[in-house]
Amino acid sequence: MQDRLAEIFEWQRRFNDQVRRDRHLAFDRSTWIQKEALALMVELGEVVEEARFKWWKNAQPIDDAKLHEELVDVLHFFISLCIDAGLDAESLYQGYLAKNQENFRRQQGLSDKAGYAVPGAPEV
Helix, strand or coil: CCCHHHHHHHHHHHHHHHHHHHCCCCCCHHHHHHHHHHHHHHHHHHHHHHCCCCCCCCCCCCCHHHHHHHHHHHHHHHHHHHHHCCCCHHHHHHHHHHHHHHHHHHHCCCCCCCCCCCCCCCCC
């Protein structure tokens, strides 16, 4: 069985290739990254909309199906952005593991990066 993250990357690459070919889109790499980052931000805005962020309106329950659909849209554009930025599934995974480890170190006050000391913990 293929790794699911690698499979997602492959399906997204195929989709991107088809859309770019069929719609005759030939932007340079920088433009693709900008467009995908913007699309990603728009989709994140739609996630916020589905989470009912408007406190000044009557509260309504979150429609989980719509929220999940928006999160999948976020994933589509995020993976496209990764592909055009030169990340594959394995490099994204390894980068995530390294950053996650550092994030734990920061929260434990063990990082060399300033501003993450845990209050009351001895200095490292």
